[in-house]
Amino acid sequence: MQIEILQLIEGARQARGLAVVIDVFRAFSTACYVMANGARTIVPVGGLETAYRLKRHWPDAVLMGERGGLKQPGFDYGNSPTHARDARFDGRTVVMTTSAGTQGIVNASGADEIVTGSFVNAGAIVEFIRRRRPEHVSLIAMGWGGKEEAEEDTLCAEWIAAALQGREFPGGFESIVERLKGESGTNRFLDLDGEPDASNPRSDFGLCLALNRFPFVLRVEPYEDAEGARAAEVGEPLSGLRRIDV
Numbered sequence: 001m002q003i004e005i006l007q008l009i010e011g012a013r014q015a016r017g018l019a020v021v022i023d024v025f026r027a028f029s030t031a032c033y034v035m036a037n038g039a040r041t042i043v044p045v046g047g048l049e050t051a052y053r054l055k056r057h058w059p060d061a062v063l064m065g066e067r068g069g070l071k072q073p074g075f076d077y078g079n080s081p082t083h084a085r086d087a088r089f090d091g092r093t094v095v096m097t098t099s100a101g102t103q104g105i106v107n108a109s110g111a112d113e114i115v116t117g118s119f120v121n122a123g124a125i126v127e128f129i130r131r132r133r134p135e136h137v138s139l140i141a142m143g144w145g146g147k148e149e150a151e152e153d154t155l156c157a158e159w160i161a162a163a164l165q166g167r168e169f170p171g172g173f174e175s176i177v178e179r180l181k182g183e184s185g186t187n188r189f190l191d192l193d194g195e196p197d198a199s200n201p202r203s204d205f206g207l208c209l210a211l212n213r214f215p216f217v218l219r220v221e222p223y224e225d226a227e228g229a230r231a232a233e234v235g236e237p238l239s240g241l242r243r244i245d246v
């Protein structure tokens with residue numbers, strides 16, 4: 001099995017084989033909390049306009065996501081795992097657009113198969129890949145806005161790569177948490193030292209670093225299934241995240 005670590009939107013475009021699109025802070029951590037709390041699927045989209053258009057077609061859909069870390073006008077939720085953990089999404093379709101994570105999915109069109117990547121389901125991702133035994137694995141660290149490398153996503157890629165190769169990660173997971181606590185981008189974004197803020201509560205940090213909290217992967221699939229007719233009305237190909245327990 002060849003394992004390649006790629007960076008940012010450019011890396012997503014180069015992805016091939018089985019691709020893991022990684023966004024620890026916070027899209028794909030949040031997505032796991034959403035699916036654990038009963039959502040039927042998450043539809044990842046690139047543009048805000050697409051999200052608004054889908055909401056017009058599907059008034060019962062939940063709108064979730066951010067720009068610059070902030071919940072957008074008309075959205076039901078921002079991108080916070082704290083808020084997702086405290087909500088129920090039973091049977092709902094959640095439309096999600098974020099600055100980095102969902103852009104990675106949209107751009108990884110050359111991959112054979114895509115799953116989302118985060119620490120909260122890293123063990124399940126490793127087990128899923130082991131069972132699939134792909135020739136090539138692309139681990140894509142999506143970074144800040146898909147444009148600037150972020151340590152947590154690169155560390156998550158390295159963590160998954162080490163596990164696939166049967167290696168211990170130097171210093172263990174504790175060393176990762178310590179490194180991220182002191183990382184300037186994390187502090188700036190999640191405001192770890194300041195007051196909790198509506199879009200970026202401090203508790204997001206711990207919830208995104210709850211290693212192996214969820215025993216499932218989120219696989220990107222064409223959004224056809226039972227809602228094919230509704231998807232066709234939108235006039236563009238859509239995908240949906242499906243929970244696969246490992």
Ligand SMILES: O=C(O)[C@H](CS(=O)(=O)O)OP(=O)(O)O
Binds near residue numbers: 027068098102
């Ligand atoms: O809201 C987030 O956590 C980030 C914001 S950004 O990438 O730093 O601009 O979005 P995400 O897509 O979850 O990385």
